[in-house]
Amino acid sequence: MSSDWLERLGGYPGVWKRRHLLGLEDLSAEEITCILDKAVVFKQLLAEGHRRIPLLAGKTVCNLFFENSTRTRTSFGLAARRLGADVVDFSAATSSLSKGETVIDTARNLEAMGIEAVVVRHRTPGAPHLLAQNIHCSVINAGDGAHEHPTQGLLDIMTIRQLRGRVEGLTVALVGDIAHSRTARSNIWGLKKLGAHVIVCGPSTLVSPRWQELGVEVSYNLDEILPRCDVLNLLRIQFERQTRRPFPSVREYAHLYAMNRQRMARTKPDILIMAPGPINRGVEMTAEVADGPQSAILPQVTNGVAVRMAVLWLLAGAA
Amino acid sequence: MSSDWLERLGGYPGVWKRRHLLGLEDLSAEEITCILDKAVVFKQLLAEGHRRIPLLAGKTVCNLFFENSTRTRTSFGLAARRLGADVVDFSAATSSLSKGETVIDTARNLEAMGIEAVVVRHRTPGAPHLLAQNIHCSVINAGDGAHEHPTQGLLDIMTIRQLRGRVEGLTVALVGDIAHSRTARSNIWGLKKLGAHVIVCGPSTLVSPRWQELGVEVSYNLDEILPRCDVLNLLRIQFERQTRRPFPSVREYAHLYAMNRQRMARTKPDILIMAPGPINRGVEMTAEVADGPQSAILPQVTNGVAVRMAVLWLLAGAA
Amino acid sequence: MSSDWLERLGGYPGVWKRRHLLGLEDLSAEEITCILDKAVVFKQLLAEGHRRIPLLAGKTVCNLFFENSTRTRTSFGLAARRLGADVVDFSAATSSLSKGETVIDTARNLEAMGIEAVVVRHRTPGAPHLLAQNIHCSVINAGDGAHEHPTQGLLDIMTIRQLRGRVEGLTVALVGDIAHSRTARSNIWGLKKLGAHVIVCGPSTLVSPRWQELGVEVSYNLDEILPRCDVLNLLRIQFERQTRRPFPSVREYAHLYAMNRQRMARTKPDILIMAPGPINRGVEMTAEVADGPQSAILPQVTNGVAVRMAVLWLLAGAA
Numbered sequence: 001m002s003s004d005w006l007e008r009l010g011g012y013p014g015v016w017k018r019r020h021l022l023g024l025e026d027l028s029a030e031e032i033t034c035i036l037d038k039a040v041v042f043k044q045l046l047a048e049g050h051r052r053i054p055l056l057a058g059k060t061v062c063n064l065f066f067e068n069s070t071r072t073r074t075s076f077g078l079a080a081r082r083l084g085a086d087v088v089d090f091s092a093a094t095s096s097l098s099k100g101e102t103v104i105d106t107a108r109n110l111e112a113m114g115i116e117a118v119v120v121r122h123r124t125p126g127a128p129h130l131l132a133q134n135i136h137c138s139v140i141n142a143g144d145g146a147h148e149h150p151t152q153g154l155l156d157i158m159t160i161r162q163l164r165g166r167v168e169g170l171t172v173a174l175v176g177d178i179a180h181s182r183t184a185r186s187n188i189w190g191l192k193k194l195g196a197h198v199i200v201c202g203p204s205t206l207v208s209p210r211w212q213e214l215g216v217e218v219s220y221n222l223d224e225i226l227p228r229c230d231v232l233n234l235l236r237i238q239f240e241r242q243t244r245r246p247f248p249s250v251r252e253y254a255h256l257y258a259m260n261r262q263r264m265a266r267t268k269p270d271i272l273i274m275a276p277g278p279i280n281r282g283v284e285m286t287a288e289v290a291d292g293p294q295s296a297i298l299p300q301v302t303n304g305v306a307v308r309m310a311v312l313w314l315l316a317g318a319a
Numbered sequence: 320m321s322s323d324w325l326e327r328l329g330g331y332p333g334v335w336k337r338r339h340l341l342g343l344e345d346l347s348a349e350e351i352t353c354i355l356d357k358a359v360v361f362k363q364l365l366a367e368g369h370r371r372i373p374l375l376a377g378k379t380v381c382n383l384f385f386e387n388s389t390r391t392r393t394s395f396g397l398a399a400r401r402l403g404a405d406v407v408d409f410s411a412a413t414s415s416l417s418k419g420e421t422v423i424d425t426a427r428n429l430e431a432m433g434i435e436a437v438v439v440r441h442r443t444p445g446a447p448h449l450l451a452q453n454i455h456c457s458v459i460n461a462g463d464g465a466h467e468h469p470t471q472g473l474l475d476i477m478t479i480r481q482l483r484g485r486v487e488g489l490t491v492a493l494v495g496d497i498a499h500s501r502t503a504r505s506n507i508w509g510l511k512k513l514g515a516h517v518i519v520c521g522p523s524t525l526v527s528p529r530w531q532e533l534g535v536e537v538s539y540n541l542d543e544i545l546p547r548c549d550v551l552n553l554l555r556i557q558f559e560r561q562t563r564r565p566f567p568s569v570r571e572y573a574h575l576y577a578m579n580r581q582r583m584a585r586t587k588p589d590i591l592i593m594a595p596g597p598i599n600r601g602v603e604m605t606a607e608v609a610d611g612p613q614s615a616i617l618p619q620v621t622n623g624v625a626v627r628m629a630v631l632w633l634l635a636g637a638a
Numbered sequence: 639m640s641s642d643w644l645e646r647l648g649g650y651p652g653v654w655k656r657r658h659l660l661g662l663e664d665l666s667a668e669e670i671t672c673i674l675d676k677a678v679v680f681k682q683l684l685a686e687g688h689r690r691i692p693l694l695a696g697k698t699v700c701n702l703f704f705e706n707s708t709r710t711r712t713s714f715g716l717a718a719r720r721l722g723a724d725v726v727d728f729s730a731a732t733s734s735l736s737k738g739e740t741v742i743d744t745a746r747n748l749e750a751m752g753i754e755a756v757v758v759r760h761r762t763p764g765a766p767h768l769l770a771q772n773i774h775c776s777v778i779n780a781g782d783g784a785h786e787h788p789t790q791g792l793l794d795i796m797t798i799r800q801l802r803g804r805v806e807g808l809t810v811a812l813v814g815d816i817a818h819s820r821t822a823r824s825n826i827w828g829l830k831k832l833g834a835h836v837i838v839c840g841p842s843t844l845v846s847p848r849w850q851e852l853g854v855e856v857s858y859n860l861d862e863i864l865p866r867c868d869v870l871n872l873l874r875i876q877f878e879r880q881t882r883r884p885f886p887s888v889r890e891y892a893h894l895y896a897m898n899r900q901r902m903a904r905t906k907p908d909i910l911i912m913a914p915g916p917i918n919r920g921v922e923m924t925a926e927v928a929d930g931p932q933s934a935i936l937p938q939v940t941n942g943v944a945v946r947m948a949v950l951w952l953l954a955g956a957a
Contacts, residue, residue, distance in 0.1 A: 041341065051376075058688075059689070070409065078379065084688075086716070088715065090712065109915065298428070298431040301432055389739075390747050393748065624752060
């Protein structure tokens with residue numbers, strides 16, 4: 001039976017050699033494409049009504065979240081369970097960290113209990129890398145500060161590829177709070193590797209001109225770039241990550257950068273509107289854009305489960 | 320095998336057409352009876368030692384609780400797992416709501432991950448109805464402010480029916496904090512539909528005389544109605560839901576409304592003492608009443624799991 | 639299939655008659671040995687890759703934790719799931735206790751929902767005993783104040799027995815905060831029953847001379863006893879359990895009692911360094927000791943899952 005699922009997936013891919021997924025900056029285009037291809041199969045299997053694809057039966061996945069999360073934690077949990085894995089939920093609030101234990105000791109302890117993969121979110125950039133160097137099981141970065149959030153980047157790219165048929169040659173603008181966004185970083189690395197043209201756009205306080213050095217177009221004027229874009233990924237204003245307010249007011253931000261009916265009239269007709277969520281309605285976009293025909297926000301969420309199944313299987317399913 | 324369970328349940332009932340359970344006010348007597356009849360079968364199956372009745376295998380139920388809960392959340396979780404469903408626990412404390420997301424967006428996101436039923440508790444009356452209008456999966460109201468708590472009403476009525484053999488013609492008094500009690504409302508609608516005589520009894524600050532317009536007897540004097548009652552449902556004084564104290568003191572409340580040995584001597588000998596819990600011992604009743612031979616408090620809890628299995632199956636088990 | 643597992647375990651042991659595990663003080667040497675022997679088999683089965691040994695299929699285990707915990711709650715949860723049981727996680731933060739319910743009422747309610755075992759942690763010594771007297775299902779003490787933590791004692795002893803081949807005749811020192819340590823108490827009772835020589839060692843403010851009356855050696859000088867010890871169990875300084883600081887400074891404590899390279903040079907070469915964790919690196923021991931070749935800290939954690947599988951099976955698996 002396990003072999004039937006493997007057949008549907010085209011076998012365990014020879015190209016895949018990694019034990020950890022720490023960021024898209026490290027991956028080759030071939031590796032990213034491998035994950036996306038497998039995610040498409042998992043999505044198809046889910047759509048056919050298969051809710052238990054027990055390729056990770058007997059394995060245990062630990063959600064080790066040191067920051068609040070709804071969708072990412074739940075999405076990984078569902079992905080793991082649909083692969084037949086057990087899931088251990090660990091959150092900072094109920095942990096021994098309040099007793100002074102280090103993150104590495106916590107992870108080592110969980111590993112000693114018999115866990116095959118750790119999905120970690122931490123406010124410190126590099127925390128997942130530190131874990132990967134110190135434990136033997138697979139580490140998946142579910143967001144490390146403003147650094148990377150690779151599965152979010154992957155599900156965004158999967159959504160573009162599925163709804164536009166390709167990534168190469170498309171113009172994708174990431175709009176808003178680039179400075180505090182791990183989603184932006186993962187998207188930039190992944191999209192560039194697959195041949196997209198990437199624009200980062202937002203207030204100058206939130207968008208560094210140095211992105212140009214990495215081959216990314218920098219813009220401070222959404223209206224100017226709007227007609228050229230195939231995809232807009234509207235990043236959330238991360239109020240909780242900012243020590244000082246980087247723009248005069250939310251109203252001012254929305255005036256310059258929110259997608260609304262007027263701006264939609266000036267885009268390509270088949271533009272994709274994406275957002276990593278949770279969205280602030282009225283800030284990054286109006287309700288009619290969020291719920292409108294060009295919105296890919298909910299397909300992104302659906303793809304997230306498939307992408308995470310693919311990642312968990314590729315990392316923990318080899319043996 | 321699934322067909323064996325269906326046979327024990329007498330098949331999926333033709334009378335059941337609903338996708339949501341929002342309140343007992345909406346249901347017909349026939350629909351309420353249908354739920355109770357199926358709950359009796361599930362209770363019997365559990366009593367025979369069947370702990371896995373996989374009628375919802377491959378389905379996912381999400382507990383979406385925006386208020387603290389022990390028994391309701393756990394009871395739904397156990398009910399779902401005994402039906403073979405996966406359970407996703409979502410609580411406000413760890414959610415994106417702290418990032419400003421709306422309840423509807425949260426629910427839509429969960430739905431996009433592939434969830435068949437949402438069990439929701441929220442402090443705002445009508446929040447489950449709002450969700451039901453905006454998402455496609457089943458919504459079960461697990462308590463919306465002081466409005467309704469339909470599965471609590473159902474398990475109360477199931478307990479009466481089982482221990483008294485009928486509901487019609489019985490006199491059931493709801494005692495205490497009627498104004499803040501969703502349990503009271505769900506009991507009133509359900510009991511009236513099944514032909515019981517309902518009395519609401521408590522301090523005038525907590526019991527509106529307008530209940531009379533709906534065919535409910537209103538009393539401010541427990542001792543006066545006591546000899547006529549077949550069932551007393553002693554509602555919890557919801558200290559946490561009150562902005563001002565509606566009676567001079569807890570001692571004064573207990574003096575007038577607490578069930579104790581003296582009052583028990585004046586009831587019908589086969590009176591049922593019920594309480595939705597958690598109980599405040601010494602406030603709504605003394606310990607000897609709570610733990611005494613007429614107490615149906617723990618059978619209520621046991622029936623709760625069976626009622627919730629019936630509801631989940633009826634709502635999510637059709638396809 | 640269930641009979642195959644039973645065969646591997648040598649059958650359900652006739653010596654085991656208990657329904658609860660409240661402390662090692664109550665157990666005979668024969669009962670302790672029975673648990674350890676079964677734990678060894680479970681550890682072997684896990685090592686062979688068996689992750690689902692469904693001896694408790696259809697049973698439900700409730701983690702009823704009124705104090706923060708990582709490893710104990712997770713370890714019990716994994717143990718229960720590997721035995722095929724359902725796990726209900728209940729924590730004080732989301733419970734009806736904030737509504738004034740008693741611990742006994744909470745447990746009775748959970749039991750009425752159909753639960754076979756309750757794993758309870760509470761700050762009050764004796765709370766598990768109170769539950770055991772008032773509910774019918776199995777109660778496992780996962781830590782009651784400074785009183786006992788029997789599964790921690792068992793996993794410590796299992797680790798000693800496995801890595802030293804025996805317990806009888808060994809000299810085991812418990813170092814540090816004896817006064818506030820439930821781990822110390824459970825170790826003392828268990829180790830004494832199996833014939834070890836036990837030393838308690840720490841500052842006089844944390845080590846009572848009255849332990850001598852129970853046949854335990856008392857020392858205030860680690861350096862003096864060091865060369866005689868076969869095992870050092872370095873207890874965590876429980877900063878959160880102390881109302882007043884019992885020693886001048888952490889630096890002073892570490893100077894007198896921390897295991898470091900210098901002290902390691904004066905021990906027997908095959909000494910075992912153990913710690914119940916979470917450890918405060920630099921307080922009870924330096925990093926090089928914690929991560930060094932004599933450290934048994936992670937094997938302790940691995941053994942914890944096996945010990946808890948054995949306990950859950952012995953208590954809840956008979957019927």
